[in-house]
Amino acid sequence: MSQNILKTLAAIGAAFAMSAGSADAQTYPTRAVTVIVPFAAGGPTDVIARIVGEAMGKTLGQQFIIENVAGAGGTTGIAKGAAATADGYTIMMGHMGTHGAAPALYKNIKYKPDQDFEPIGIAAGTPIVIVGRNNYPAKTLQELVAKLKADGDKANEGHAGVGSVSFTTCTMFNVMAGAKPARVPYTGTGPVINDMLADKLDYACDQIVSVASQVRAGTIRGYAIATDKRSPALPDVPTTTEAGLPDYKVSAWNALFAPKGTPKDVVAKLTDALDKALSDAATRKRLEDLGGVIPEGKERGGAHLASFVKIEMDRWDKAFKAGGVMPN
Numbered sequence: 001m002s003q004n005i006l007k008t009l010a011a012i013g014a015a016f017a018m019s020a021g022s023a024d025a026q027t028y029p030t031r032a033v034t035v036i037v038p039f040a041a042g043g044p045t046d047v048i049a050r051i052v053g054e055a056m057g058k059t060l061g062q063q064f065i066i067e068n069v070a071g072a073g074g075t076t077g078i079a080k081g082a083a084a085t086a087d088g089y090t091i092m093m094g095h096m097g098t099h100g101a102a103p104a105l106y107k108n109i110k111y112k113p114d115q116d117f118e119p120i121g122i123a124a125g126t127p128i129v130i131v132g133r134n135n136y137p138a139k140t141l142q143e144l145v146a147k148l149k150a151d152g153d154k155a156n157e158g159h160a161g162v163g164s165v166s167f168t169t170c171t172m173f174n175v176m177a178g179a180k181p182a183r184v185p186y187t188g189t190g191p192v193i194n195d196m197l198a199d200k201l202d203y204a205c206d207q208i209v210s211v212a213s214q215v216r217a218g219t220i221r222g223y224a225i226a227t228d229k230r231s232p233a234l235p236d237v238p239t240t241t242e243a244g245l246p247d248y249k250v251s252a253w254n255a256l257f258a259p260k261g262t263p264k265d266v267v268a269k270l271t272d273a274l275d276k277a278l279s280d281a282a283t284r285k286r287l288e289d290l291g292g293v294i295p296e297g298k299e300r301g302g303a304h305l306a307s308f309v310k311i312e313m314d315r316w317d318k319a320f321k322a323g324g325v326m327p328n
């Protein structure tokens with residue numbers, strides 16, 4: 001075949017692929033969308049993914065199916081999501097740990113949070129609450145700090161793996177409190193809270209959405225919330241300022257990402273569906289009842305998330321370096 005014919009065939013092929021691509025984007029989605037949650041079921045990331053996924057599915061006319069892929073503080077599931085086919089049928093719920101803190105803690109992490117994704121948007125802010133088992137002999141935050149200082153590694157703390165939000169934020173808390181507990185890794189804070197309910201764990205630092213119902217029901221103790229103001233979801237839980245540890249202030253966030261190379265108009269449809277979910281009264285109520293903080297205005301969408309990820313990576317990198325915490 002002559003060179004000219006080959007070139008013509010290649011051009012026809014490329015034009016066909018482009019028009020097929022945009023037709024795909026126009027009809028997207030024609031089947032269910034998988035959302036990888038990089039932690040166990042029942043934890044904050046899972047809960048948020050299920051709530052917004054249900055609403056996004058209604059907007060886009062297809063089901064959003066949750067796949068829990070836990071391990072290595074959330075980095076196993078996110079690495080799987082980053083390597084998935086970039087067609088909009090696999091996306092993932094990342095968070096402050098997987099896309100902010102983890103890169104500073106793992107030398108061989110398999111993805112770059114600011115390069116390997118198409119950001120869709122922040123789904124919810126999640127203030128940190130210091131919680132403990134109900135019968136732990138420390139009733140206030142000050143009593144907890146005193147007990148942890150005295151007990152050393154006789155006290156145990158549950159977290160969701162190195163790099164997770166619970167690990168990162170309790171590392172900060174332990175330093176400030178002078179605590180050196182036994183730190184017990186789990187596949188997510190869903191199982192952490194289950195073991196706390198079974199009196200196997202003393203305390204944890206968890207995102208509000210995973211603990212609000214249990215604290216309200218009185219089945220676990222909420223010592224303090226690490227924000228400036230109390231949460232309407234936990235009006236009886238004091239802020240860390242009220243409870244005597246004013247420098248401990250930290251909130252996490254959960255956000256949707258698609259793999260790098262997902263067509264822009266597909267990402268735009270996902271961003272729009274997330275936006276509609278976050279404006280939907282019933283979805284807002286479900287998130288807010290659990291203490292989730294809904295992003296508004298400029299905090300929504302992919303462009304904001306892209307710059308926010310960079311800020312978070314830098315913030316945690318500096319914080320760990322300042323604290324002498326080295327990557328594994």
Ligand code: MLT
Nearest residue numbers: 043045164165166188189
């Ligand atoms: C989870 O869903 O289990 C959490 O987001 C884990 C964490 O990062 O602490």
